[in-house]
Amino acid sequence: EAGVVQSPRYKIIEKKQPVAFWCNPISGHNTLYWYRQNLGQGPELLIRYENEEAVDDSQLPKDRFSAERLKGVDSTLKIQPAELGDSAVYLCASSFFGVGSPGANVLTFGAGSRLTVL
Amino acid sequence: KNQVEQSPQSLIILEGKNCTLQCNYTVSPFSNLRWYKQDTGRGPVSLTIMTFSENTKSNGRYTATLDADTKQSSLHITASQLSDSASYICVVSAVNAGNMLTFGGGTRLMVKP
Numbered sequence: 189e190a191g192v193v194q195s196p197r198y199k200i201i202e203k204k205q206p207v208a209f210w211c212n213p214i215s216g217h218n219t220l221y222w223y224r225q226n227l228g229q230g231p232e233l234l235i236r237y238e239n240e241e242a243v244d245d246s247q248l249p250k251d252r253f254s255a256e257r258l259k260g261v262d263s264t265l266k267i268q269p270a271e272l273g274d275s276a277v278y279l280c281a282s283s284f285f286g287v288g289s290p291g292a293n294v295l296t297f298g299a300g301s302r303l304t305v306l
Numbered sequence: 307k308n309q310v311e312q313s314p315q316s317l318i319i320l321e322g323k324n325c326t327l328q329c330n331y332t333v334s335p336f337s338n339l340r341w342y343k344q345d346t347g348r349g350p351v352s353l354t355i356m357t358f359s360e361n362t363k364s365n366g367r368y369t370a371t372l373d374a375d376t377k378q379s380s381l382h383i384t385a386s387q388l389s390d391s392a393s394y395i396c397v398v399s400a401v402n403a404g405n406m407l408t409f410g411g412g413t414r415l416m417v418k419p
Contacts, residue, residue, distance in 0.1 A: 229412070230410050295407070299347070
């Protein structure tokens, strides 16, 4: 199995430019997450989807960030326009969320997309 | 506010030595605690997951402990190898919080030959 696939792995852009990241989760996983991870820190949740519905986007800077999950499978995260402070690794993760079964709720992460804004 | 604190922030040990990483949390009500290993340039990979009733869980040379009373967990690495060099992240989940996870800042471990 390919696992969670993300692209691009690396992206370098100038500030004020747009950027988009793509994520293909593990087949059958109903929950998809986007996290941002700054150097030396733990991941911070940006948005969580259950199937097609964004159930937690409270930490997503909605003035410049947007996300969608197409048909409850793939997802894209967009930043427009990018700012210097957006430089980070953007991690996508997926899981099968089943109430009462913590073992089934283990997140599988992708390798991440490293964004550098100049 | 739910929080997860890890210590130390970074650690350097010699190959073959043991080490213990700490995780303290204030997440309530507690559901489960996971330890992830994150190699440089890669996403985190799950090592162990522990529920309220579990005190110890092993995965090869990794042993996680949980004290739900004191809200502390530790990850013990035995006979360290160079490939253990990575960040180790503690993640805690709360009951009835949907799928809300609280991440610690991680401990960066470097194993030197």
